[in-house]
Amino acid sequence: MKLLEVILYEVEMNMKTPFTTSLGTMQNKKFIVLEAKDEAGTIGWGEGVAFEEPSYTEETFKTSLHMLEDFLIPTLLGTEMAHPDEVYEIFRPIRRNQMAKASIEGAVWDIYAQQQNKSLAxxxxxxxxxxxxxxxxxxxxxxxxxxxxxxxxxxxxxxxxxxxxxxxxxxxxxxxxxxxxxxxxxxxxxxxxxxxxxxxxxxxxxxxxxxxxxxxxxxxxxxxxxxxxxxxxxxxxxxxxxxxxxxxxxxxxxxxxxxxxxxxxxxxxxxxxxxxxxxxxxxxxxxxxxxxxxxxxxxxxxxxxxxxxxxxxxxxxxxxxxxxxxxxxxxxxxxxxxxxxxxxxxxxGYQVNRNALEKYTIKKRIFSI
Ligand SMILES: O=C(O)CCC(=O)c1ccccc1C(=O)O
Ligand SMILES: [Mg+2]
The missing domain is CATH 3.20.20.120 (Enolase-like C-terminal domain)
Structure with a gap:
């Protein structure tokens, strides 16, 4: 498998009730959705979950965008992979930034599961x-x-x-x-x-x-x-x-x-x-x-x-x-x-609701080779 295209959605959704921890309060969530496509046209989805502030860990919504756009997506596009476990190895030279890495790795797992005709579980x-x-x-x-x-x-x-x-x-x-x-x-x-x-x-x-x-x-x-x-x-x-x-x-x-x-x-x-x-x-x-x-x-x-x-x-x-x-x-x-x-x-095991995704998308970019 290799990825030929990745669409990056910046999404924002309001939370029903605020969530407060010793780190602060969140009322809405900005997050990343990744839609990856392989050479067979199979589509896999990933989510970037880092918060806007670096209080839980050092990563943020914006550092994830930076890592994805400038390093992770360019590294993965066109790279031949036999198994999703290889993504972790391919990203090894890039230090930390686990949440950004996980967002695109999840999309690769989704594609792989579909190729195997199996559920992700x-x-x-x-x-x-x-x-x-x-x-x-x-x-x-x-x-x-x-x-x-x-x-x-x-x-x-x-x-x-x-x-x-x-x-x-x-x-x-x-x-x-x-x-x-x-x-x-x-x-x-x-x-x-x-x-x-x-x-x-x-x-x-x-x-x-x-x-x-x-x-x-x-x-x-x-x-x-x-x-x-x-x-x-x-x-x-x-x-x-x-x-x-x-x-x-x-x-x-x-x-x-x-x-x-x-x-x-x-x-x-x-x-x-x-x-x-x-x-x-x-x-x-x-x-x-x-x-x-x-x-x-x-x-x-x-x-x-x-x-x-x-x-x-x-x-x-x-x-x-x-x-x-x-x-x-x-x-x-x-x-x-x-x-x-x-x-x-x-x-x-669930379908992405494209209408809902578009409704909450604030920005969208396409990366391809
Ligand atoms: O309901 C959730 O998704 C987890 C909620 C949660 O506990 C949490 C929420 C924000 C930041 C850190 C944490 C945590 O698990 O420590
Ligand atoms: Mg905790």
């Missing part, structure tokens, strides 16, 4: 026919609103609740939630807002029977997380710190995490996400699929990835309607009683 080795889903809830203006929001999502069937915490909104917040929902599978995500100076405070979280605490310390750290894990019973899950298989290996060897949140975009694509999954399975480290407020294409990839066997904990891939009034795929991703059924249709 099947072609990557997925075995689970339906996946258990949880939901990530941002910081809310009041505790009353948080409790009401959690209750609403539990009524919708979500299997685990993840809430955001930050210094000053932590122990008492979790206590309030636990009092209201004593038995709900619950976890907290700090998005790197603590340091080891707060170790005594973080120890207090042990009394709430949390499934895990996600990324309490610095985004680029394994060592301090290992120290913290020695002092707390709650399992540490790493998100921001894991940007590659090597990161996962080092973090696990150091004792810096007992659970891994895998995000396709953060690790440079589906191939590396699968390698991290396989490595964690070998080490008995459970994994789950994190989210980047994806629109339909990214969401569809998450569903396929989560069908791999070691995704044993509910992830953050909620229904399309979690964030969007209208998604850019049909059918939209739906959640039934806390489960998403993994589609069996070939390729992504």
């Amino acid at each position: 099947e072609v990557i080795g997925g075995t689970q026919q339906k996946i258990e889903v949880g939901i990530s809830i941002g910081l809310q203006p009041t505790e009353e609103q948080l409790i009401a929001t959690i209750g609403r999502f539990l009524d919708e069937g979500y299997k685990r609740i993840k809430v955001k915490i930050k210094p000053g909104k932590d122990i008492e917040l979790i206590r309030t939630i636990r009092n209201a929902f004593p038995n709900v599978p619950l976890m907290a995500d700090a998005n790197s807002s603590y340091t080891l100076n707060e170790i005594e405070l973080l120890k207090q979280l042990d009394e709430f029977n949390l499934m895990m605490i996600e990324q309490p310390l610095a985004n680029d750290d394994f060592v301090d997380h290992a120290t913290l894990q020695k002092h707390i019973k709650t399992p540490i899950c790493l998100d921001e710190s894991i940007t590659s298989l090597n990161d996962a290996r080092k973090a696990i060897e150091a004792g810096g995490c007992r659970v891994v949140n895998i995000k396709i975009a953060r690790v440079g694509g589906i191939s590396e996400a699968k390698r991290i999954h396989d490595y964690c399975a070998e080490k008995n480290i459970p994994v789950w699929c994190g989210g980047m407020l994806e629109a339909g294409i990214g969401r569809a990839q998450n569903v396929a990835l989560t069908s791999l066997g070691n995704f044993t904990m509910p992830g953050d891939t909620a229904a399309s309607s979690r964030y969007w009034d209208e998604d850019i795929i049909t059918p939209e991703v739906t959640v039934d009683n806390g489960y998403i059924t993994v589609p069996q249709a070939i390729g992504l």
